[in-house]
Amino acid sequence: MTDTVRIFDTTLRDGEQSPGVALSTQEKLAIAEQLARLGVDYLEAGFPQASPGDFEAVSRIAENIKGPTITALARCNRQDIEQAARALEKADKARIHVFIATSPIHMQAKLRMTPEQVLERIDQMVRVARMYVDDVEFSCEDATRSQVEFLVQAGQLAVDAGATTLNFPDTVGYTTPREYFQLITHLRKAIADPRITLSVHCHDDLGLAVANSLSGIEAGCRQVEVAINGIGERAGNASLEEVVMTLTARQDQYHVQHHIKTQEIYRASQLVSQLTGMPVQPNKAIVGKNAxxxxxxxxxxxxxxxxxxxxxxxxxxVGWGMTKLVLGKHSGRHALRQRLEELGLHATQSQIDQIQQRVKTLGELKSDINDQDLEAIWQEEVGQVRRSRNTELVHWQVSTGSHNRPVAYVSVRVGQEIREDSGSGDGPVHALFQAFARALSLDHVQLTSYHLAPISPGEAGLASVRVEIHGYDCETRGQAADSDVMKATAVALHEALAYLFERVQNVVA
Structure with missing residues (x-):
């Protein structure tokens, strides 16, 4: 009989720890809906103790997402575990994922604990987690730089305390496929309990996350922790799409099956890219545009x-070429609401009215509006992470030409005050940036990244603009989509600079 590898998705937890990524609760729900359609077995929704926003997102996902086991991360302390348990209260299926570092460098430099203290903490806290849920995963952080026999002790202690899954992460992307195979093989023999699932979680610092994950599966792990597009801390995690499609294409080598509906992979990739603001590189395996x-x-x-x-x-x-053309300028609210629900994109009635107006406006320019268009419009109206609460873009204008230096004029409402200013630059984007910075009295700011990408094909297709701005010891980002590239640029620049302005003015905590 063919074994099954369980897919544990950490896009919303480890993936969101990617530098520059901050998802709203609405955006996390949209991604979680797609992950459920994709068929992941475990969905790590977040780290509830990290912030009130994380707690809310995990709670909402636990309440609304059906299918996967909803997982919450917790350090090996009672407060974290109890907060995770509270966030998971409404989940149909819940798991608490408890972790503590086991490598000498982490125990000494970070935890400032002796190995004996770490073992005692594992025993105590896994038992606490088991009081709340039957499904407890225990992870040895930095396992691949830990002493092997200490991993055996820690793992066996966690099992005796009630853990049902043991995870041995390559936290800093240090190991190699052969070395990882040998480690997992040894641990599997030393902790020989058929009721326990061994798990792998690999980072990509040396570009080996997928290869190491597959080695762990070859050695007997039956859970693999992955993220859509391979996003995550530093160089990222093992890519879900690469691991899954390798297992699919090379069943002759791995002899395992999975529960992923592979036709949903491309849409999941595009949604995560759009909402996180992280473009997929063109030569990315499986989901890159050149694949x-x-x-x-x-x-x-x-x-x-x-x-x-x-x-x-x-x-x-993997779902390429399966985008469905569904809407146009004559589409009504019912059809719009139904398609949004099918895509897992939730909106209030007033937000649907705004989305419908955008759809009708775009429908005047192109005959068919596809799912990518609709997702981009939804993000603009509902899902934006950082929508300014105290400023409003009133008007913008750019003048440029082959013999003229680009000049931009902007008008911004700040509270009850209208601020107008102009700027010039090497190009229209630079001119707009200068005008907004002057209107908001922001000195010492830099436009560090400008990314333009088409969302849908055709002359009137939507394009997405993403900007990153640095200033006042803070990095902010803005994103907008429109069939008019300069309009999208103006909205994205205003969003990023307005958020920075509010930070400086202590309007945003």
Missing amino acids: FRHESGIHQDGMLKDRSTYEILTPEA
């Missing part, structure tokens, strides 16, 4: 004769 493109004449000739000459997977298998 199924062929330019070489020799390759094209082979593809025309037989697709399998140069494709080991079909684009349809």
Whole structure:
């Protein structure tokens, strides 16, 4: 009988720890809905003790998402565990994921605890977690730099205290496939309890996260912790799509199955990219825009004769080309609401009215509005992380030409005051940035990143603009989508600079 590998998705917890990413509760719910459609077995919704926002997001996901086991992270202390338990109260299926570091460097430098104290804490806190849920996962943080026999002690102690899953993370992306295979093989023999699932969680600091995860599976792990698009701390986590499609394409090597509906992979990738503001690199395996493109004449000739000459997977298998055209300028509220619900995008009636107006405006420019368009509009109207509460963009204008230095004029409402100013620069984007900075009296600010990407094809298709701005010891980002690239640029710049302005004015905590 073929074994099953359980897919543990940590996009909303470890993935959201990517530098520069901050998802709202609405955005986390939208991603969680898609992960449920994708068929993940475990959905790590967040770290409830980290902030009130994290607690709210985990609670909302636990209450609303059906299918996966909802998981909350907790350090090995009672306060974290009790907060995680409270956040998971309304989940159909709940797991508390408890962790503590086990490597000498972490125990000495970070925890300032002896190995004996760490073992005592594991025993106590796993028992506390088990008081609240039957499903407890225990992780040895920095396992691959820990002493092997200490890992055996820690793992066995956690099992005796009630843990049902043991996770041995490569926290800093240090190990290699052969070394990890040997480690997991040893641990599997030393902690020989058939009721316990061993798990892998690998980071990509040396570019080996997927390879190491697959080695762990070969050695007997039956849970793998992954993130959509491989996002996460530093260089990221093992990519869900790469691990899953390797197991799918090479069943002859791994002899395991999974529960993922692979046709939902591409949509999950696009949604996470859109909401986190992290573009997918073009040559990214499985979901990059070049993954199924062929330019070489020799390759094209082979593809025309037989697709399998140069494709080991079909684009349809992961959901490429399956976007559904559903809306136009004549679409009513009922059709709009239904499609939003199908996409897992929730909105109030007033927000639906705003979305419908945007759909009608876009529908004047293009005949069909696809799911990517709708997701981008939803994010603008509902899901934005940092929507200014005290400023409003009233008007903007840019003048440029082959013989003219670009000049921009902006008008911004700050409270009851209208502020107007102008700016010039090397291009229209630079000019707009200068005008907004002057209108909001922001000195010493830099536009550190400007990214323009098409959302949907065609002359009137939507484009997304993402900007990052640094100033006053703070980094902010703005994002907007429109068929008018300069309008999207103006809105994104205003959003980022307005948030920074409010930080400086102590309007935003």
